Amino acid sequence: xxxxxxxxxxxxxxxxxxxxxxxxxxxxxxxxxxxxxxxxxxxxxxxxxxxxxxxxxxxxxxxxxxxxxxxxxxxxxxxxxxxxxxxxxxxxxxxxxxxxxxxxxxxxxxxxxxxxxxxxxxxxxxxxxxxxxxxxxxxxxxxxxxxxxxxxxxxxxxxxxxxxxxxxxxxxxxxxxxxxxxxxxxxxxxxxxxxxxxxxxxxxxxxxxxxxxxxxxxxxxxxxxxxxxxxxxxxxxxxxxxxxxxxxxxxxxxxxxxxxxxxxxxxxxxxxxxxxxxxxxxxxxxxxxxxxxxxxxxxxxxxxxxxx
Amino acid sequence: xxxxxxxxxxxxxxxxxxxxxxxxxxxxxxxxxxxxxxxxxxxxxxxxxxxxxxxxxxxxxxxxxxxxxxxxxxxxxxxxxxxxxxxxxxxxxxxxxxxxxxxxxxxxxxxxxxxxxxxxxxxxxxxxxxxxxxxxxxxxxxxxxxxxxxxxxxxxxxxxxxxxxxxxxxxxxxxxxxxxxxxxxxxxxxxxxxxxxxxxxxxxxxxxxxxxxxxxxxxxxxxxxxxxxxxxxxxxxxxxxxxxxxxxxxxxxxxxxxxxxxxxxxxxxxxxxxxxxxxxxxxxxxxxxxxxxxxxxxxxxxxxxxxx
Amino acid sequence: xxxxxxxxxxxxxxxxxxxxxxxxxxxxxxxxxxxxxxxxxxxxxxxxxxxxxxxxxxxxxxxxxxxxxxxxxxxxxxxxxxxxxxxxxxxxxxxxxxxxxxxxxxxxxxxxxxxxxxxxxxxxxxxxxxxxxxxxxxxxxxxxxxxxxxxxxxxxxxxxxxxxxxxxxxxxxxxxx
Numbered sequence: 001x002x003x004x005x006x007x008x009x010x011x012x013x014x015x016x017x018x019x020x021x022x023x024x025x026x027x028x029x030x031x032x033x034x035x036x037x038x039x040x041x042x043x044x045x046x047x048x049x050x051x052x053x054x055x056x057x058x059x060x061x062x063x064x065x066x067x068x069x070x071x072x073x074x075x076x077x078x079x080x081x082x083x084x085x086x087x088x089x090x091x092x093x094x095x096x097x098x099x100x101x102x103x104x105x106x107x108x109x110x111x112x113x114x115x116x117x118x119x120x121x122x123x124x125x126x127x128x129x130x131x132x133x134x135x136x137x138x139x140x141x142x143x144x145x146x147x148x149x150x151x152x153x154x155x156x157x158x159x160x161x162x163x164x165x166x167x168x169x170x171x172x173x174x175x176x177x178x179x180x181x182x183x184x185x186x187x188x189x190x191x192x193x194x195x196x197x198x199x200x201x202x203x204x205x206x207x208x209x210x211x212x213x214x215x216x217x218x219x220x221x222x223x224x225x226x227x228x229x230x231x232x233x234x235x236x237x238x239x240x241x242x243x244x245x246x247x248x249x250x251x252x253x254x255x256x257x258x259x260x261x262x263x264x265x266x267x268x269x270x271x272x273x274x275x276x277x278x279x280x281x282x283x284x285x286x287x288x289x290x291x292x293x294x295x296x297x298x299x300x301x302x303x304x305x306x307x308x
Numbered sequence: 309x310x311x312x313x314x315x316x317x318x319x320x321x322x323x324x325x326x327x328x329x330x331x332x333x334x335x336x337x338x339x340x341x342x343x344x345x346x347x348x349x350x351x352x353x354x355x356x357x358x359x360x361x362x363x364x365x366x367x368x369x370x371x372x373x374x375x376x377x378x379x380x381x382x383x384x385x386x387x388x389x390x391x392x393x394x395x396x397x398x399x400x401x402x403x404x405x406x407x408x409x410x411x412x413x414x415x416x417x418x419x420x421x422x423x424x425x426x427x428x429x430x431x432x433x434x435x436x437x438x439x440x441x442x443x444x445x446x447x448x449x450x451x452x453x454x455x456x457x458x459x460x461x462x463x464x465x466x467x468x469x470x471x472x473x474x475x476x477x478x479x480x481x482x483x484x485x486x487x488x489x490x491x492x493x494x495x496x497x498x499x500x501x502x503x504x505x506x507x508x509x510x511x512x513x514x515x516x517x518x519x520x521x522x523x524x525x526x527x528x529x530x531x532x533x534x535x536x537x538x539x540x541x542x543x544x545x546x547x548x549x550x551x552x553x554x555x556x557x558x559x560x561x562x563x564x565x566x567x568x569x570x571x572x573x574x575x576x577x578x579x580x581x582x583x584x585x586x587x588x589x590x591x592x593x594x595x596x597x598x599x600x601x602x603x604x605x606x607x608x609x610x611x612x613x614x615x616x
Numbered sequence: 617x618x619x620x621x622x623x624x625x626x627x628x629x630x631x632x633x634x635x636x637x638x639x640x641x642x643x644x645x646x647x648x649x650x651x652x653x654x655x656x657x658x659x660x661x662x663x664x665x666x667x668x669x670x671x672x673x674x675x676x677x678x679x680x681x682x683x684x685x686x687x688x689x690x691x692x693x694x695x696x697x698x699x700x701x702x703x704x705x706x707x708x709x710x711x712x713x714x715x716x717x718x719x720x721x722x723x724x725x726x727x728x729x730x731x732x733x734x735x736x737x738x739x740x741x742x743x744x745x746x747x748x749x750x751x752x753x754x755x756x757x758x759x760x761x762x763x764x765x766x767x768x769x770x771x772x773x774x775x776x777x778x779x780x781x782x783x784x785x786x787x788x789x790x791x792x793x
Binding site for chain 1: 633634635637638640641643644719722723726727730731733734737
């Protein structure tokens with residue numbers, strides 16, 4: 001290859017990526033017999049950090065080479081080039097170079113939350129993370145619980161956010177529905193890896209439901225201050241256990257009155273305490289009964305005026 | 309395989325795709341020894357066209373089979389299923405089926421026009437076509453002239469419109485620039501093929517040029533009613549033979565005055581007949597001199613006021 | 617129907633409630649595909665296709681281990697796991713037939729596989745041993761000699777799957793408190 005494996009000179013660094021502010025050591029080895037025009041014994045090696053001259057030590061190395069060592073005590077640039085130069089015909093020749101980056105191990109991702117979309121059963125997760133000081137590979141990891149993984153050898157799956165983003169979607173085929181899965185975010189760069197807290201959730205428990213529909217609202221015979229509300233869950237949650245709540249108010253009310261804890265699928269619910277001859281506006285929403293469930297949007301509203 | 313090659317019964321039709329309104333003939337062959345539970349000699353075959361009962365003839369066929377023939381004199385549904393049924397345990401069993409489609413050979417594509425895009429040298433063609441009565445494969449065909457094709461064996465290339473559309477783009481690598489190519493559209497369905505008229509064009513002749521730019525406009529010394537316009541062709545057509553035209557008008561004029569036939573690349577052009585102390589608005593456009601060339605858009609305008 | 621001793625276990629009851637809901641979901645999706653087969657191929661009534669079914673040799677496993685009289689948890693659960701796996705593969709021929717519903721069929725296959733491994737996992741958690749039964753003919757993907765037979769075969773895969781789910785649902789509901 002051009003200049004042989006090592007060539008006329010080569011620069012070696014302890015590590016191309018270092019923690020910001022830490023020391024960087026480098027050595028430049030010049031093999032005069034491989035650099036036409038360089039007279040052995042008269043080689044003076046110099047260093048530059050980007051365009052800043054640096055002073056290194058110089059001594060003879062093995063096999064007639066000249067070696068210069070350099071230490072930068074506190075390397076505090078995010079990125080720099082370390083140049084090795086030699087004097088030649090009255091000029092300074094750049095004969096070797098090493099790129100050095102500095103930064104921090106990735107920050108621990110936090111506030112991981114996930115939501116299952118019922119139209120395609122993809123699980124979309126998002127999280128927070130500090131800025132990257134170095135090129136960082138981020139991935140959401142998703143697996144059935146550790147014990148099962150070891151027993152069945154199921155692979156860890158997940159998804160990768162685009163452009164180092166903070167959200168991505170695990171497709172249905174990589175999910176295990178109705179069973180606890182471990183979900184976490186991993187961020188890795190040259191200086192280390194950081195993992196978020198692990199969520200242990202059944203994807204179905206974090207489904208975002210579509211709103212129910214209010215079918216009809218009627219007065220209850222002989223109980224003039226009561227009304228009966230007929231409602232229906234959305235088709236996408238027709239098979240699910242639900243926990244729903246109703247809210248209503250008349251135009252004069254500032255706040256909504258809330259009727260929590262309506263469960264089951266579509267049995268009409270009865271509520272009392274309504275004023276006579278008053279128009280009320282009703283809405284309903286549902287969610288999964290499990291902890292961490294997301295409320296659906298409120299259903300389209302329905303008006304009903306109680307009897308005089 | 310399941311059910312043997314022919315199975316208990318099979319329906320054969322003259323052709324699965326027929327011209328609309330033409331006759332359809334079909335036969336249903338029942339092999340009682342292959343249909344467990346069917347008693348030979350007591351087989352009554354019936355027909356249904358989708359859900360409409362049809363009457364067929366029935367006779368013994370070769371090898372102990374029962375055969376029923378059916379003719380639908382005028383088949384005028386775009387698509388239908390022909391069902392063969394037999395009586396069994398007091399029920400009518402569907403034992404065979406054939407799907408039949410009817411329509412017309414494809415309409416001849418017309419009004420084929422093509423334009424070469426100078427940013428990627430793709431040739432975009434569009435055409436008109438009647439509605440499809442049957443699944444129709446449409447493709448733009450593009451080839452050097454027939455003689456060359458036969459001599460050099462060059463393949464016919466082209467492109468396929470998405471979703472049976474009416475335009476597509478032939479990529480640069482399939483084009484022969486600065487040479488006549490034959491371009492036509494072919495539409496094929498089960499009942500035939502129709503081809504458009506053939507265009508015989510050099511793709512470069514239908515290039516859509518980028519507009520020129522008006523560099524500067526000056527009065528001509530000692531010819532006070534004349535002006536000199538310095539202009540430049542767009543970079544993408546800097547190497548091309550061009551035919552350009554200039555238009556100008558003053559705010560009072562309703563119509564534009566047009567100066568056709570400006571050729572060459574960028575020599576300033578001189579025009580006379582301008583009024584004194586009047587502001588004129590100038591624009592220029594260019595095209596390929598060959599027939600069928602497309603005018604570029606008008607250049608950004610430039611104002612100039614003649615001397616008092 | 618005798619109840620196994622673990623039926624009072626809280627985790628087991630949660631597993632049953634989740635599995636009942638999952639089965640309801642799968643039943644709904646199978647019904648949607650049955651409507652699609654009816655609309656698309658005019659194959660809607662089982663009684664019109666019994667002769668061809670018999671001719672195609674499509675067998676359905678009776679699931680006697682899950683019926684009330686002879687209910688036996690380990691045997692029933694093992695059977696459910698195995699049948700769900702075989703429906704997971706035989707649904708592939710339904711997918712070929714209904715390209716417009718490929719996503720729904722793929723979801724159904726994933727759900728069948730998930731429910732099967734959920735049951736499998738629950739059996740392991742309870743320390744039950746899995747009983748393996750000779751693979752049904754439906755295990756391998758059937759090869760149909762004609763488009764009509766392919767359509768009828770798919771019709772019966774869905775009809776049998778719906779019946780299977782009905783039996784599974786009843787068995788799970790019996791165990792759920």
